[in-house]
Amino acid sequence: MKMNRRRFLLGTTVIGGGLLLGYAVTRPTRQTLANRDHAEAGQTFLTTWLRIDPDNQVTVVVPHSEMGQGVLTSLPMMAADEMDADWNQVRVEQAPATDLFANGVLIKGFAMSMGLTVPAFLDRTVDFATLKAAEIMNMQITGGSSSVRFTGEMGMRAAGAAAREMLIDAAAAQWQVAASECDARNSFVHHDASGRSASFGELASAAAALEPPRNPTLKTPDRFTLMGTPVPRIDIPAKVDGSAMFGIDARPEGMLYAAVTTAPVFGGRLVRVDNTDAVMQRRGIQRVIELEDAVAVVADNYWRAAEALKQLQPVFTGTEFDDSNSSDIFAQFDAALDNAERHEDVHAGDAEEAFGNAAEIIDARYRVPYLAHAAMEPMNCTVHFHDGRCDVWTGTQDNLGIRGRVASVADLDENSVTVHPFYLGGGFGRRLPQSTNTIDQATRIASHFDVPVQTLWSREEDTRQDYYRPAVSSRFRAALDSDGQLVAWENVYVGKNEPVEAAHLAYQVVNQRIDYVESPTHVPFGAWRSVAHSQHSFFLESFTDELAWHANQDPLQYRLSLLAGKPRHQRVLQEAAARAGWTTPPPQGRARGIALQESFGSIVAEVAEVSLTEEGEVRVNKVVCAIDCGRVVNPDTAASQVESGIIYGLTAAMYGQISIENGRVKESNFHDYEMLRMAQSPEIEVILLESDDAPVGGLGEPATPPISAAVTNALYALTGQRVRELPLKNYRFLPPPTESSGNV
C-alpha cells in the first residue's frame, strides 16, 4: 500500500494525504481528484482543505455550513495559524457537496468520543454499523457543536501544519539550506541568515511535489497568532447590507414557487383535493400537485401560490391519533414512569438498600413540552430537474445528506445531483436532512417541471410540521440519611435520546439508579439545540436545587460539596457566582439562581437574576455564564455563541410550548409560539475559561441547557414557588411575602 501510494504520488505533481491528513485514513486519490475538479489552471491543492494560488492567496475549503456560529472564520483561522499564513490573504470557500469533500474528521471525532456509537441525529444519514471508510466519507454535517472540536482540531490544524512544513521544505531545497534554518511568517518562507524569502504562492507547486508529513508538528498555544484572538467574522459584512444569500434567496432562471399544506395530523394521508378548478383559474397558477400527505400549488409568485392554496380544500384521512391531546400524552408518560418496564441507564452502588434505610425520601416529578425550532428562515428548497440531472439550492446542515436525500427521492445517482450551498437562516438541528420533509416535497414537486421550483413553507407550516424537541417527563427520588446527607439518587424518565449521558449526574452520589422507559407518541422528533441536555439539565439542576434548599444549604455550596475531584466543574460555578455577586444581596425585588451543566465537552455554570413584573410575570434581568471549553479559538464568536445559546434556552423556558390538540400542533406562528425579543432580553455576561490539558469543547450548544433551571431556581429563591413544568408563561407568580432575602 505504501509503495502504491508513493508510486502514485511521484506520478503526479501533487501528492496524497488529503482530507484526513495527519490522523488516520488517507485516500491518495482524493487529492488528485481535488486538483482535477476544483482547481483552476495554476492552482495547487496542498491538501484537500487548503489551496494556494500563485498570487499567494490561500483558500481554505470549509466542509461545514455557516449558520451564524462563525465556522467560516474559526476553521480557516486554525489552518492559517498553523500555516503562518497572512490572514489578509486567506479566502474561504464552502466545500461543494461531493464525496471528495466529505468530512471524515467529524465522524471520526464523534466515533471516538462516543465509543463508536453514532448519535441519533446522524444515523439516518449513514449506516454506521461497520465504520467503513466509504461510509465515514459520506458526511458533511454541521451539528453536535463539532466544527471546531473535530474538523478544526483534527483536520484544519494538521492540514495547516503540514502545508507549512512542506512549504519550508520546498524553500530549503530550492535555496539548498537546512529546513531548520527557515521560518514561515505572513505567507512567506524566510531564510533569515541569507536574507532570502519566497512567498507561499511561489513555493506552492514545488511544495506540492513533496510528501505531506504524516505527523506534522502542531504549534503550542504560546505560538498561536490567530487562535485565541477575536478575528472579525468574514461573513458579517454581507449580512448587514442584504447581500448574503440564504436558500430562500436562490433565484435560478425561470424559477417557479410552490406553497404547501401537509396533513395536519402526523401520519395523515391526502384523500382528495376539492376546488382545484377554481384555483387553477387564478392568476399565475401553474399547477396543483397532490402528494401522498400534502398538496402543493405552484405559481409564478409565492404570494399567488400561497393565496391559491388557502382556497383549495384538501381532504386528509383520519388517523388513530385524531383525538390525541398534550394532556393525554403526559398522562401516558406518567403511567409509563410508574408502570412501564424500566431500562437501565446508570446503576451504581445499592440504591434499593439506601432507600430502604433512608431517614427521609424526597420526590418530585418534572415535565417539559414539545418545542419547535422556529429558525428565522422558513424551510425551503429549490430543485431543478434537467438533462437527467438535478440541481438543488438550499441552506442545510448537511450538504451531502441533502444530496443523498434528493437522489433517493428522485431515483437518481448521487453524482447526478448537485447541491449549491447557501447560508442558513438558523439551523439549531432543524436543517439536518432527517429533521425536515421539505426536501422530499421540493424534489417531488419539482419533478413535474423542467424549470426550477422553489418550495417554501409558510411559518405556520414550519411550526406545525417540525421534528420537535421531544416532550419528556421525569421522576426523581432522593434518599437522605439521618444527617440530611444525600445517599441515593433515583431517576426514571421517558425516552432515551442523544446524547446518552444527558441524564447522568455530575455530582458524586454513591448509590444511583437512573432508568428510562419507552413511551412513544405519534409526534415526530429530532435534534434541537443541545439535544437531550435541554430537558434533563432543567430536571437535574432543579431537583438538585430542591435538595440544597431542603438541606438548608446555599445552592452553590451544596453543589460544590458534591463535586470533590472535579475542579473544572467547581471553577465554573465559583467564577460565575463570583461575577454575579452571589454572596452579596441582590437588588431589592430580585433573587439569583444557579445551575451547572456539562455538554459537548464544555462545562457551563449560569447564574440568573430575576424579578417579577407587576402582573406577576417573570423578568430575567441578568445572566452570568462561565464556560470552560478547554481552549477558545475565537473569543468574540465564542461569546456570541454563548449569548445566543442562553437566549435560545431562555426563550424555551419562558414561552416554549408546542401543544398537541386533536392530534395536530395547535401553535402556528410567532403570535402563539412566542419568542424572546429585545424587551425581554437580559443583560448577559460571559466568562470564557480555558483548561490547558482539556480537549477543545463545543460552544454552539452548551450554554442552552442550564439556563432554564438557573431561572426557575432564582424564582424559587424569590417566591418560594418551585417550577417543575415549563414554560413560565403559564404561571403568574406572587411577589415574595417579605422583602427579598437574597439567595438563601
Next chain:
Amino acid sequence: MIELTINGNTRQLDIEPEMPLLWALRNELGLTGTKFGCGIAACGACTVHVDGQPVRSCVTPVSAVQNGQITTIEGLAQNAAGSAARTAVQQAWIEHQVPQCGYCQSGMIMAVSALLAANPNPDDATIERSVSNVCRCGTYPRISKAIRGVIADHAAQPDTTRGDTV
C-alpha cells in the same frame, strides 16, 4: 399597473394591488435582502422604509405605498447622507459583530435606522418598543450595544444634515 419607487428607482409592475410589498420586492424585483419570516407582521424580518417610516412589508399591499419613497436594505446606504458605502448603523453592526445567521438583520437594521433617524437619542424603553423584531439567534445584547454605540457617536459628532437635537 402599479408604480413603485424603490431605492430611488421608479418601476411599473403588472401586479395585483393587494400583493404584499414583500413579495413584489422578493419575487417580482429580485430584491432578496428583505426577508420573509412570518407573514403576519409578528417578526419584523420584512421591515422596509416608506417615506422613512418602518413598515412591515409582508402585510403592506403595494397599492398602499404607490406614492411613497420605498427604501430596502439594499438602498439604505445609498440613501444615507453622503452616500457612504455603509451607514453608521451598518458600520456599528460590523464593529459589534452583531449578526449570527444574519437572516433577521436586514429587518433589524431597517427598524433601528428608522428609529435613530427620527430620534437620535432614544431611551431604553423607546428602543425596546421600536425594535420589537425577532432574532432567533439571540443577537439582542449586541444589537443593544451597537445601538448605544451609534447614539454615542452621534452625540460626539452630530450629523449636521440631520439637525442635531442632543
